[in-house]
Amino acid sequence: MNLLNSSRTIFISDSAWVALVDQSHEKHQSIQSVFSTLLDQKSKIITSSYVIDSVLEILKQKKLTNEAKAFLDVIERALLSNDLKVHWLNRKLRRKAIDLFLSDDFEILNRALNIELIKQKRVHSILTLNPSIYEKYSLPCYKLDD
C-alpha cells in the first residue's frame, strides 16, 4: 500500500522524530528519505505537543541535548511557517485515551493518546517505527524499508 500520496495528512510519532534527529539511529537514513519524500509531496505533517515533549525527553536521555535544542528550534519555526501542525490534547480526548490505555495492554500512555488523536484528526497514515501498535487499531502506517 503506497501511502506517499500528495495532500495526505501524516502523523509523525515520537519514534520517527527521534530516528530523524539521532544520526546514530539504525533507521536514520531510511526515515530521512521517507520524510523528505513526504515533504516534497506537500503532505500535511502533524504531530502532538506530548509527542514533542516525549522526543525531547528521549533525546536528553540519550545525551543529545544540543540535538534536542536544534530539533525544538526547527519545530517552532515550522509551526510559525504553518509547515507543521501540533495538536494539543483536550480533556475529552485525554479521557478517551486514558480509558483505552487502562483497558488494553499498553505500556506507554502516549501511544493510547496517539491512537485517539489520530482517529479524531482523520490521519491518512502514521510515520512510526512501531507500526504494530497502530495496525492493531486498523490505523495505516508507512512501512520503512529495512
Added chain:
Amino acid sequence: MKTVQLVAEIASDGKLLVNDDLKRLLQLHTGDKVELTVRKIISKKTLNRPENPLYELTK
C-alpha cells in the same frame, strides 16, 4: 531524456528573466532562442516562500 523543473520570472517590462544558473544549465548564450512550455504558473508569494524548516531534519 532528462526532465528538470526550472523557474523563470516575468519582469515588470514583460520580459522573461532567466537567471545565470538556468543559462548555465541550458547552455544558453545571448541571442539564443528557446521554445518553452509552461507547465505551471507559480505566484510570486509562493516562489519567495522560504523553504519548509522541516527539511533541515533531512540533511
